[in-house]
Amino acid sequence: MVIDLDKCTGCGTCMIACAAENNVSVRPDQTDKERTITWMKLYKITNGKDFPHTEVSYFPRPCMHCDEDGRGHHQPSCVSVCVATATKIDHNTGIVSQIYTRCIGCRYCQAACPYGARYFNWWDTYYPKSKGLERYLSPEISPRMRGVVEKCTFCHHRLMRAKTQAYAEDRTDLEEHEYTTACAEACPVQAITFGDLNNPEHKVSQMIKSPYAFRLLERLNTKPKVYYISTKDWVRKLADNYLPGEFKPVTRATG
Amino acid sequence: MDSPLLPEGVKRCPTTTFFFWTLPWLALLAWGGLSAFLCLWKGLNQTNMSNVFAFALWIVFDLAVIALGAGAFFTGFLTYIIGKGELKNVINAAVIIGFICYSGAMGMLGIDIGQPIRGWFIFWHANIHSMLVEVSFCITCYLMVLGIEFIPLILRNRQLDKIRELHIFGHSLHEIMAVFAATGTFLSFFHQGSLGGMFGVLYARPFAAREGFYIWPWTFFLFILSAIAAGPCFTILCTKLAEKISRKKLVPDNAIQLLAKISAWLLSIYMVLKIADTLGWIYGVVPRAGLKFIDFYRDGPYGIWLVVCEIVIFGIIPAIILMFPKARQHQGWLITACLLNCTGIVLNRFVFIIVTLAIPVMPFDRFWSYLPTWQEWGIAMAVIGYGFLLFSAAYRYLPVFPQERELNPVTE
Amino acid sequence: MTPFSFEWQWNVEYLVFFGLLYIALTIIGCGLIYCFIKTWLNLPLTEEHGAPPEISYRARYSEY
Numbered sequence: 184m185v186i187d188l189d190k191c192t193g194c195g196t197c198m199i200a201c202a203a204e205n206n207v208s209v210r211p212d213q214t215d216k217e218r219t220i221t222w223m224k225l226y227k228i229t230n231g232k233d234f235p236h237t238e239v240s241y242f243p244r245p246c247m248h249c250d251e252d253g254r255g256h257h258q259p260s261c262v263s264v265c266v267a268t269a270t271k272i273d274h275n276t277g278i279v280s281q282i283y284t285r286c287i288g289c290r291y292c293q294a295a296c297p298y299g300a301r302y303f304n305w306w307d308t309y310y311p312k313s314k315g316l317e318r319y320l321s322p323e324i325s326p327r328m329r330g331v332v333e334k335c336t337f338c339h340h341r342l343m344r345a346k347t348q349a350y351a352e353d354r355t356d357l358e359e360h361e362y363t364t365a366c367a368e369a370c371p372v373q374a375i376t377f378g379d380l381n382n383p384e385h386k387v388s389q390m391i392k393s394p395y396a397f398r399l400l401e402r403l404n405t406k407p408k409v410y411y412i413s414t415k416d417w418v419r420k421l422a423d424n425y426l427p428g429e430f431k432p433v434t435r436a437t438g
Numbered sequence: 439m440d441s442p443l444l445p446e447g448v449k450r451c452p453t454t455t456f457f458f459w460t461l462p463w464l465a466l467l468a469w470g471g472l473s474a475f476l477c478l479w480k481g482l483n484q485t486n487m488s489n490v491f492a493f494a495l496w497i498v499f500d501l502a503v504i505a506l507g508a509g510a511f512f513t514g515f516l517t518y519i520i521g522k523g524e525l526k527n528v529i530n531a532a533v534i535i536g537f538i539c540y541s542g543a544m545g546m547l548g549i550d551i552g553q554p555i556r557g558w559f560i561f562w563h564a565n566i567h568s569m570l571v572e573v574s575f576c577i578t579c580y581l582m583v584l585g586i587e588f589i590p591l592i593l594r595n596r597q598l599d600k601i602r603e604l605h606i607f608g609h610s611l612h613e614i615m616a617v618f619a620a621t622g623t624f625l626s627f628f629h630q631g632s633l634g635g636m637f638g639v640l641y642a643r644p645f646a647a648r649e650g651f652y653i654w655p656w657t658f659f660l661f662i663l664s665a666i667a668a669g670p671c672f673t674i675l676c677t678k679l680a681e682k683i684s685r686k687k688l689v690p691d692n693a694i695q696l697l698a699k700i701s702a703w704l705l706s707i708y709m710v711l712k713i714a715d716t717l718g719w720i721y722g723v724v725p726r727a728g729l730k731f732i733d734f735y736r737d738g739p740y741g742i743w744l745v746v747c748e749i750v751i752f753g754i755i756p757a758i759i760l761m762f763p764k765a766r767q768h769q770g771w772l773i774t775a776c777l778l779n780c781t782g783i784v785l786n787r788f789v790f791i792i793v794t795l796a797i798p799v800m801p802f803d804r805f806w807s808y809l810p811t812w813q814e815w816g817i818a819m820a821v822i823g824y825g826f827l828l829f830s831a832a833y834r835y836l837p838v839f840p841q842e843r844e845l846n847p848v849t850e
Numbered sequence: 851m852t853p854f855s856f857e858w859q860w861n862v863e864y865l866v867f868f869g870l871l872y873i874a875l876t877i878i879g880c881g882l883i884y885c886f887i888k889t890w891l892n893l894p895l896t897e898e899h900g901a902p903p904e905i906s907y908r909a910r911y912s913e914y
Contacts, residue, residue: 217488217806228802242802253641260642266570267559268857287559288482288552290492291570297642297799303492303552305483329481330552400800402728403642421801424728562851566867579874586882606892610885621877 184337184364185390186243188413190374193241198223200369201245203319204338206326208308220302222246222335223366230417240418243375245366246300246335247399247407248272248279259405261292261301269332277380277408278337288330297400298407301334337377338364359385380408394433397422443597445837449686449848456834463823463830470820473813477549484813488806493791495810496550499818501633501787503539504577505661506780509669509697510536510584511619511626516700518619524692530591530838531680531689532673537584538828542821544581549817569635576629583622586611591836627662634661637790644727645734646794648719656715657790663711667704668783670697671756671776678773680833686846688839695766698776702760705779709753716749737805740793748789752782 201207201223213219226242249259250272256263259279262272269286272279293301307329310317320326323340327333345361359378367375378385390396391410398407399422413419416432439453450456477484487494513532517525548554560574593599593608611618631654638648638655648655674697681688720731735741759765759775766772796806810818832838851868858864 217490218483226802253647254639260640263565264568264570264636264639265565266568266574267556267563268565269559269563285556285559285563286553287556289550289560289570290487290552291568291636293489293492294795295640295642299489299800299803302489303482305488306481328553332552400642402726403644403799405642424733424801426725426728426730429728562855563857564851566863572867575871579871579878582878586878603889603893607885607889610888610892613888614881614884617877617881621874625874 184245184367184408185376185387185396185410185412187374187376187390188240188242188411188418189415190372191241191243191370192372192374193225193227193239194371195225196369196371197243197366197375198225200365201335204321204324204365205336206310206320206324207333208304208306208310208327209316210306210309211311218305220304220333222300222302222333224299228418228421230415238415238417240413240415242411242418243366244298244300244399245364245409246279246337247298247405247409248277248335248337250277250406250408251404253404255404260295260297264291264295266291276339276342278339278342279334280336280339281333283325283327283331283333286331288332290332292332297403297405301332303332304329341365395419399423440835443595443835445596445835447843447848448837448846450834456830459830460827463826466819466823467827469816470818470823473816473820474549476813477817478554482552484811486808486811486814488808490806491792491795491808493795494808495814495818496546498784498788498791499821500543500546500550501791502784503543503821504633505630505665505668505783505787506672507536507539507543507669508626508630508665509671509673510539510587511580511622512666512669513673513697514587514615514619515623518616519623522696524690524696527689527839527841528673528677528693528697530836530840531677533584533587533591534829534832534838535673535676535825537581537588538821538825540577540581540584542824544577545824546817546821569632569639572632573629573636576625576632580622580625580629583618583625586618587615587622590615591832591838594837595835630662630665631658634658634790637794640794643794643799644723644729645797646790647723648715649722656711656718660708660712660715663704663708664783664786667701667708668780670701671779673697674701675773675776675780676829678769678776680829684833686842688842688845690841690845691767694772695763698760698766698772699763701776701779702757702766705753705757705760709749709757712753713749716745734793734797738796738807740789740796744785744789744793748782748785752778752785756782 198221202209202221205222207220207222210219223243223245226244228240228242230236230238232238249261251257252260252263257274258272262270262279266289267285267287269282270279270292271282288303290303293303304327308326310320321340323344341364342362345357348361349355349357363377364375367377376386376390378387380388380391382388387410390412393412395412395414396410397413397419398410400407402423411422416430419433420430444450451459473484485494510532513525513529516522517529548557551557560571561578564571564575566572590608590612593604598604599608634657635655637646638650638657640646646657648657650656650658674694677689677694724731732742735744756775756778759771760779765775792808796808798804798806852858
């Protein structure tokens with residue numbers, strides 16, 4: 184996934200599309216941000232300067248679907264610490280999945296994730312009926328029970344849907360447009376692009392070659408699959424920790 | 439009223455006094471029972487845990503009591519494997535303390551996980567790469583061993599001892615106690631270490647992550663060392679408390695002094711290694727993540743005072759006190775040093791759990807604070823109430839301290 | 851958990867981890883079985899002599 188932060192307007196449509204697509208439970212009062220479930224979470228960042236030099240950017244953060252744990256082992260931190268093998272990485276698709284019926288809710292994976300991308304069901308699942316909210320529920324996604332951890336799945340059910348369609352049409356390969364996530368599809372400015380990073384024909388694999396492409400907390404070596412693009416140095420600087428003098432600004436690429 | 443149950447040749451307070459003694463601990467248990475019921479019925483939203491504080495008071499308590507309960511396995515190792523005869527006078531008490539700590543921790547964990555009924559998945563669908571799986575297996579097996587070590591003591595109750603089968607069974611168990619002590623030592627070594635390993639392997643959290651040896655981060659070895667340094671001190675403290683409350687001497691001084699001396703050496707070695715590890719972390723892991731050591735201590739109440747407290751006040755100072763025989767033999771200094779030592783270990787566990795989670799990793803994330811709810815305190819206090827109750831009942835009805843008669847001759 | 855379960859893999863990590871676990875459980879189990887058998891065998895002895903026998907290990911633990 185590649186997210187162009189220069190295009191992102193901070194509208195939050197990605198958050199809403201994700202919640203609607205994935206049967207995310209809500210609460211009557213969602214103001215407690217420490218306990219609400221937001222698989223896609225929009226952060227607001229600023230360059231810290233006073234007016235008139237203030238700049239603001241928005242930072243959508245889904246699950247990074249990390250490839251490594253930071254010490255070179257070929258599975259994300261959350262997968263290596265899960266006690267009941269309730270989360271696994273599929274090295275074919277690169278998606279880190281969660282088995283809700285196996286999760287015992289020990290929350291060790293939440294402690295291991297540096298991005299805060301994992302969410303625990305502190306309450307029983309709640310879809311307020313009589314407000315029409317039950318109409319967005321999708322039969323393709325299993326709702327979660329209380330006491331289990333959930334997170335962004337890169338809309339894995341859409342991959343299943345596309346593969347089923349392809350199988351019915353007697354082919355094995357998927358076109359680029361056939362599998363995309365709800366957030367990428369819903370983004371009104373097309374700031375989110377989704378595709379196969381290993382496929383050189385997909386847009387994402389070309390976009391990550393840009394000198395302005397970066398990943399969140401890259402120095403931790405978690406090898407996330409979500410890339411960001413920003414021409415602004417201060418945005419790139421906020422995506423990782425740098426000791427004085429370590430950050431190298433990207434000179435404007437000409438041509 | 440319950441005099442047939444009391445051990446022979448020792449004085450115990452009247453039954454009504456004992457009943458009133460149990461009331462505050464029963465109240466704590468009741469508070470805990472209510473809290474547990476609420477958490478199981480309504481869910482973990484009864485706590486102040488959140489997606490930021492996935493681990494909170496209960497995990498801190500778990501790790502703290504397991505570290506303090508290490509006196510059980512270590513005293514068992516010294517008594518049955520190394521053969522330190524003087525510790526026979528304190529091994530029963532150590533086993534009871536260990537049993538209380540581990541069974542209490544298991545109870546707390548049952549409430550802590552989101553789906554307690556699925557708890558057996560840890561064993562059935564074990565992910566062997568996870569440190570927590572290692573912890574769970576070893577703690578469960580070790581609790582079995584502690585139970586087995588506790589049974590001979592229970593069977594020496596005056597009424598139970600009269601039953602021939604139980605009498606012989608208890609003695610048979612005691613005959614091979616070295617086998618169980620050795621198994622317990624092996625299991626304890628691994629779970630104390632894995633509890634440290636749990637945090638050292640959080641490679642994506644620079645505050646907790648550590649280098650290590652093969653799959654074991656340095657915290658693995660540091661946690662074992664700190665547990666065996668603090669465990670004997672906790673045993674000393676509990677024994678001294680029992681002596682204070684019962685107003686009689688229960689354990690001869692040589693046992694206490696031996697535990698204190700061993701604790702002194704272990705604590706000193708631990709402090710040297712802890713300082714080395716901290717320096718290695720400050721100059722290794724931390725700058726590699728693009729951070730400075732001081733970055734971790736800028737926000738909230740978790741400042742540099744934590745490091746000073748853990749290493750100097752609750753680490754180096756008790757080590758120095760315990761190293762001097764004159765200070766060890768002085769009751770006041772001994773108890774002070776033991777208290778400081780145990781507090782230091784609890785602080786160490788607290789820092790690795792709460793401060794690790796409070797400090798944001800992403801630069802634009804914020805620091806979060808946490809305070810437990812009354813339900814969380816209820817469960818934690820229930821373990822303390824359970825501990826007092828079980829130890830009191832054991833002291834009253836079982837010959838926990840072998841030298842009690844000799845040290846307190848009952849004048850007819 | 852067992853070699854018959856779905857996740858089991860025949861590699862050194864599984865063998866070491868579960869090997870050690872089963873050894874520990876076996877030692878505990880065998881110890882308990884040994885005590886049960888010893889108790890069972892010693893019971894008729896006490897009936898014959900009519901009093902608890904002089905158990906040799908008693909001499910070692912004279913404190914109680």
